[in-house]
Amino acid sequence: MTDQPSAATAAIAxxxxxxxxxxxxxxxxxxxxAETRAAWRRRLxxxxxxxxxxxxxxxCGTGSLGLLMAEAGHRVTGVDLAPGMIRRAxxxxxxxxxGGRFLVGDAAAPPTGAARFDVLVARHLVWTLPDPRAALVAWLGRLRPGGRLVLVEGRWREAGQAGVPYVAGAESLPWAGGIAAAELSAVLRPSVARVSVEPLSGDPALWGGPVADERYALVAxxxxAARG
Structure with a gap:
């Protein structure tokens, strides 16, 4: 097994x-x-x-959600494949x-060593992963007993950033275009004690305006954590 990134991973980064x-x-x-920031603060x-x-x-991207979590008193570690995103965060x-800790690395296998966390958050990420099911298993393994996985996901078109088409071959990714809440819940349910889904499409403040596609938060x- 090589430590060198694959061509696909390098292209995504x-x-x-x-x-x-x-x-x-x-x-x-x-x-x-202010309205968008407040809407995400309430949800978090x-x-x-x-x-x-x-x-x-x-x-973690440029750290916008992480900053809201830090402002709420949480201790945040952010991981992103792109050095530019980490720099901005x-x-x-x-x-x-x-305070916050930011690391350049593969979100599917975060370079955090033996550290364990109370919460793992991922937003709009799983559709970009070559093996999202393996990533979910790895993420659950990073949680302490009683921890929770918070996934903000949906079903949407693959929109390029700033008009730049996404990497070649993205259409062959297992969850290209996102994943519906029912399907993601079914994937996670055998591995956790409780899964809840909160629809987010109907809250335009989160997105800066109305959206027509499926968007949701899944908390596993x-x-x-589920007992008592």
């Missing part, structure tokens, strides 16, 4: 790296509008523990005078 400087122009990426409050928690944000945290709890 290059794509998102090129998108980093304009990534926050999308309302739900940069969270620049309902999905995450009330007490300060160790959160692993995989595919670090800058964003520094500007806000918030481990056995100890």
């Amino acid at each position: 290059a794509y998102w790296d090129a998108a980093a400087d304009r990534f926050d122009e999308e309302p739900d990426h940069g969270l620049r509008a 409050r309902s999905w995450l523990p009330s007490a300060p928690a160790d959160v692993l944000d995989v595919g 670090r800058e964003k945290f520094q500007a806000a005078d918030r 709890l481990t056995a100890s």
